[in-house]
Amino acid sequence: MRRYRSPWQVIKPYVTVFDGPLAIIIFLIMSVGIVTLYSAGIDFPGRVEDQLRNIVVAFIVMWIAAMTPPQTLMRFAVPVYTVGVTLLIAVALFGIVKKGSRRWINIGMVVQPSELMKIAMPLMLAWYFQKREGAVGWREFLVAAGLLILPIGFIVKQPDLGTAMLVLAAGLSVIFLAGLSWRVIIGAVVLAAASMPLVWHNMHDYQRERVLTLIDPTTDPLGKGFHIIQSTIAVGSGGITGKGWLNGTQAHLEFIPERTTDFIFAVFSEEFGLIGCCVLLVLYLLFFARGLMIAANAPTFFTRLLAGSITTIFFTYAFVNMGMVSGIVPVVGVPLPMMSYGGTALVTLALGAGILMSIQRHRKLIQS
Template structure:
């Protein structure tokens, strides 16, 4: 008597239950909006949509792998991943490849950008650090945490890569804040930061100063440094309430918007879908952040709470900084719009973060059952 094979669904189901339904739906909608917008933005760039679909597939695989890794395993790998990341950053400073005046890449048989590793390695390390000191949080614990954060962030900013450096700083800060950093310390840090602005200005690179000046008055150099932001804000404003319609953006297709498939894709979206489209997009990001915060609130350990909270706030930081710089309320720092901008590295990093959130949610359910 031959054994009956189980139904196909029963074979596939164990491999799919690792995905969080609500989070997966939100990501699917964001990626779909991104592909639709990229199709319009990249009409003069053959192969962009196909490349992005490949990037999405790679990010999906990374997300699936991360969702299958238990938080306990992540805890064990926190220190090695952080150590490797910092070591590679030091190697970049000593032997890195220079492109367009920046030393950000390292050839280890293949060209890699180690700063991307720290976007996840940083919150992973600090979450491990605070987990090991749960119940013993004193001022010196937070001081050491700040040192663990400042070293890699400083190496990244020195490359120079201000955008990635700020993202790594933000990721680490969120962990320290969620661990219980006093509001008095935060106020003190804010005052100290404001007082140090003249020093910061003096050590900034010329292009960084120019970006700040263009934020204040982009019309001072309308055909040069201010061109990006002027054309971007024109595109956003010209979209009106309902937008000009898909594939109908004049600023986009007359090639006035720079970097329209990457950092400035929000300008393309705003011109074609208008205020209503922007409200829908903001709602999707709010749902993404809300779902991440719900996972954070229900996480069973300090490590998973800190890690989930930091990853969720990284999503928020990506979206806020990108929309802010494209809209002219923040300096241009080269931060992509999450799950929409063209590019493989950022998308894989974001997919890894989403997979970790799904792992935390899944293993919480396993503990409860």
């Protein structure tokens, strides 16, 4: 006689693929993002609905990634990296130019290959070091540096400094976790500092202007400095408790540029104040802590490197965006994770979160 199964018993195997703590944190951040987007995009009809569709797609991608065993992910590392670099070369040769940047290519649909590298890079490097576990030396680190520099060179050339920074952070975190000596890291930092004049000479004019604007935005208050000045005014005017939801004057009087995407944190800060910012920071820190916990408990060298790198990506996203909006770092066009309007970055981050969940889920399966 067939045993009766409750609806929960039927769907439980499909729901429990999500890591509970991580899923709750993501849900809370996305909820805060939708509430803020409603206010920030009140003059842009349809944005909330579009973002809700993006969230549905992101959760589907997250679920698929969480269901995929890490061993399968490892087999995809080399093909995904190869496809990503090939598409970057194609972009450099005949990519689509928008607003002075060549970042997109039409392959039946318009895609931005540099977004793929945010996941492909840590996958590739984690696979590479896994194959050489126990025998990692100078040669391996040099090869890894070459694998990292190759796509970053194409991304910087587009130019897309924000994405290049994120891919660099993802790759460097894998190399560091693989056992790179602190002396080498300190030496690299000193060398980078010494090469700043050369870097400055080879920067694009708009990149130099961003750095100079960061130092003193009042030199061009109605031009290059407008973004930073208006966003910092919004952040500061929120005070302790904020002006209240839908009551942000900087946003609704259209002083904050890109207020639904890169500068959504300025809208949030103005309306919810220091208390709201602290709550949001706690949510991001909890995500970071959970990611590090998953990395520390991962069963293999590959999964430890991959989980640590993906967690670093989330941290870099949040730090750079909040620093950019607050006037601490130059404006580089990095969205706020899980909050900024847009589908590409959201799906990429959801894929990363799904990989973290896969690592945690399959660790439990191995232990049981």
